[in-house]
Amino acid sequence: MTAAVEFQNVQRHFGTVKAVDGVDLTIREGAFFAMLGPSGSGKTTCLRLISGFEKPTGGAIRIFGQDVSDVPPNRRNVNTVFQDYALFPHMNVRDNVAYGLMVKGVDRARRYAKAEEMLSLVKLSGYGDRKPGQLSGGQRQRVALARALVNEPRVLLLDEPLGALDLKLREAMQDELKALQHRLGITFVFVTHDQHEALSMADSLAVFNEGRIAQIGTPEEVYARPATRFVADFVGSSNVLPPDLTRSLGGPDRWSSLRPESLRLATGPDARLTGPVRALRYLGAGTRVVIDARGTEIAALIPAGQPVPPEGAEAGLTFDAPALHVMEGEK
Amino acid sequence: MTTTAILPERGLSDRLTATFWRRPRLLLVLLLTPPLLWLGVVYLGSLAALLWQSFYSIDEFSGMVVPEFTLKTYAELFRPANLDIIIRTVSMSAAVTLGCAVLAFPIAYYAARYARGRWKAVFYLGIMLPLWSSYLVKVYAWKLILAKEGIIGWAATGAGLGGVLDAVLAIPVIGGNSLSTSYIGTFLVFVYVWLPYMILPMQAALERVPTSMLEASADLGASRSQTFRTVILPLAMPGVIAGSIFTFSLTLGDYIIPSIIGNSANFIGMAVYQFQGTAGNIPLAAAFAVVPILIMLVYLTLARRAGAFDAL
Numbered sequence: 298m299t300a301a302v303e304f305q306n307v308q309r310h311f312g313t314v315k316a317v318d319g320v321d322l323t324i325r326e327g328a329f330f331a332m333l334g335p336s337g338s339g340k341t342t343c344l345r346l347i348s349g350f351e352k353p354t355g356g357a358i359r360i361f362g363q364d365v366s367d368v369p370p371n372r373r374n375v376n377t378v379f380q381d382y383a384l385f386p387h388m389n390v391r392d393n394v395a396y397g398l399m400v401k402g403v404d405r406a407r408r409y410a411k412a413e414e415m416l417s418l419v420k421l422s423g424y425g426d427r428k429p430g431q432l433s434g435g436q437r438q439r440v441a442l443a444r445a446l447v448n449e450p451r452v453l454l455l456d457e458p459l460g461a462l463d464l465k466l467r468e469a470m471q472d473e474l475k476a477l478q479h480r481l482g483i484t485f486v487f488v489t490h491d492q493h494e495a496l497s498m499a500d501s502l503a504v505f506n507e508g509r510i511a512q513i514g515t516p517e518e519v520y521a522r523p524a525t526r527f528v529a530d531f532v533g534s535s536n537v538l539p540p541d542l543t544r545s546l547g548g549p550d551r552w553s554s555l556r557p558e559s560l561r562l563a564t565g566p567d568a569r570l571t572g573p574v575r576a577l578r579y580l581g582a583g584t585r586v587v588i589d590a591r592g593t594e595i596a597a598l599i600p601a602g603q604p605v606p607p608e609g610a611e612a613g614l615t616f617d618a619p620a621l622h623v624m625e626g627e628k
Numbered sequence: 629m630t631t632t633a634i635l636p637e638r639g640l641s642d643r644l645t646a647t648f649w650r651r652p653r654l655l656l657v658l659l660l661t662p663p664l665l666w667l668g669v670v671y672l673g674s675l676a677a678l679l680w681q682s683f684y685s686i687d688e689f690s691g692m693v694v695p696e697f698t699l700k701t702y703a704e705l706f707r708p709a710n711l712d713i714i715i716r717t718v719s720m721s722a723a724v725t726l727g728c729a730v731l732a733f734p735i736a737y738y739a740a741r742y743a744r745g746r747w748k749a750v751f752y753l754g755i756m757l758p759l760w761s762s763y764l765v766k767v768y769a770w771k772l773i774l775a776k777e778g779i780i781g782w783a784a785t786g787a788g789l790g791g792v793l794d795a796v797l798a799i800p801v802i803g804g805n806s807l808s809t810s811y812i813g814t815f816l817v818f819v820y821v822w823l824p825y826m827i828l829p830m831q832a833a834l835e836r837v838p839t840s841m842l843e844a845s846a847d848l849g850a851s852r853s854q855t856f857r858t859v860i861l862p863l864a865m866p867g868v869i870a871g872s873i874f875t876f877s878l879t880l881g882d883y884i885i886p887s888i889i890g891n892s893a894n895f896i897g898m899a900v901y902q903f904q905g906t907a908g909n910i911p912l913a914a915a916f917a918v919v920p921i922l923i924m925l926v927y928l929t930l931a932r933r934a935g936a937f938d939a940l
């Protein structure tokens with residue numbers, strides 16, 4: 298299978314700042330790929346390296362097998378949905394969407410027909426005459442999407458595509474983007490700092506930390522078997538257990554992780570972790586109980602309906618042996 | 629512990645704050661009255677007086693102003709000699725505006741896109757510095773620079789380019805005896821003097837164009853020149869128009885530069901100066917002064933039609 302995007306030991310240094318520091322990455326064709334990480338982790342720079350707004354200071358980037366190191370953005374067959382949408386305020390929606398065709402010299406009738414087609418794809422038929430300033434955030438997002446798709450790119454890049462939308466709209470757009478990608482079959486690469494978004498939308502993802510990829514895999518792999526402490530903590534706020542605690546629970550002398558939802562309350566000899574309850578947070582579908590187990594804070598997600606110990610009380614937690622995951626990426 | 633819900637008043641300042649809080653419009657009225665009085669009475673009042681005077685005429689025998697409504701004075705504007713002055717001034721203003729725009733754009737673009745921190749400060753200083761010295765001093769300095777034995781002539785001769793300078797000066801109409809006595813010289817000094825007024829609004833407009841917009845254009849396949857024509861220029865247009873209003877109207881009204889540098893052909897400003905002074909023909913001076921106002925109105929209307937303010 299062809300790789301849509303391939304990074305080979307790619308580096309992007311800004312002076313002494315190593316924004317991207319030796320990234321190897323293969324995104325297969327047709328993937329819905331997420332680059333996940335906190336701000337400053339290098340994920341956005343990686344996206345900009347694909348679109349050509351940044352030039353690598355080392356390594357090679359290939360798009361469908363072709364080295365693009367010397368190719369300017371306007372000649373790369375990839376398009377971007379910008380975080381701030383970057384719609385042209387002086388053009389109406391139709392001209393915005395048709396822009397990519399206009400600069401290619403496609404005649405007016407044909408480009409407007411295509412723009413209308415794209416607008417109906419994002420469910421904005423009939424909005425062609427409006428100016429971007431007259432649209433809501435969600436509508437602007439769709440226009441940006443239609444504009445980026447009008448050139449029929451082989452790879453669509455999305456920079457924090459849902460960051461500026463409110464929760465309800467964000468969830469609706471997640472489903473729509475997923476459906477759209479399915480329908481068009483082109484490769485989507487999106488950057489996000491929201492692990493829920495990455496897990497729910499992507500079919501594979503890379504977790505970035507300090508300019509490097511900490512882990513790469515399917516959402517299930519990354520969530521259930523984090524490679525490092527950073528991944529465990531960042532993706533789904535897993536409990537991170539130091540080597541001595543892991544050993545006392547019957548594991549090897551290594552760092553390990555435990556998902557809050559795989560822990561349940563237990564008493565007496567059944568309890569494998571015990572300590573005073575430090576914090577309680579009611580989450581609707583359950584309650585997050587944090588206990589202090591010999592200096593390590595362990596959070597458990599107790600489903601709604603079960604009695605929860607009060608703050609300060611001694612509590613015990615247990616789990617099934619397979620839930621304890623030893624992190625290979627940590628010494 | 630005893631606490632009150634209301635903190636004690638700390639004197640006049642607190643009392644004023646309370647008054648303004650209770651009556652929010654009061655502060656607005658206080659702040660706006662002086663400038664509105666100035667604008668209304670001193671500025672608009674004198675403008676109205678000017679307009680009024682332009683409808684009077686002068687008695688040709690006695691030289692006295694006849695305070696009767698007539699369009700006779702305006703008709704005089706269309707006499708060939710006066711029409712020449714108007715055409716000359718408008719052409720010069722247009723040329724100066726164009727020259728300023730072309731020179732200012734790269735400077736404003738650099739300042740808006742690339743200059744950061746210290747270089748930004750250097751930019752502002754560099755732009756503003758010429759405004760710190762006297763206008764007259766600058767104009768006379770330019771007279772020396774442009775004179776036949778001036779720096780430019782000397783440098784051109786020294787570099788073996790004397791022939792080029794002579795060829796430029798030999799161009800009919802805009803050429804002349806020397807740079808300082810030609811339209812070219814008048815143009816150069818106008819451009820120099822008004823350039824900051826073009827750069828600053830342009831830079832402000834360009835600064836408001838987010839980088840992502842230029843990236844989006846490139847991302848969609850546009851070359852640099854396409855991005856310039858379809859994105860940068862339309863978005864910078866309000867700044868270009870604002871700047872051109874300055875350069876155009878300042879050139880339209882100026883009488884010092886064309887009377888010091890150039891071939892002493894009359895410009896509107898000079899005509900106004902002469903008619904209200906030595907000639908004592910206040911109505912014609914007023915009619916001449918109305919011309920730039922009308923031209924600016926036409927100019928703004930055309931700019932608006934062309935969509936120059938669409939991106940505002």
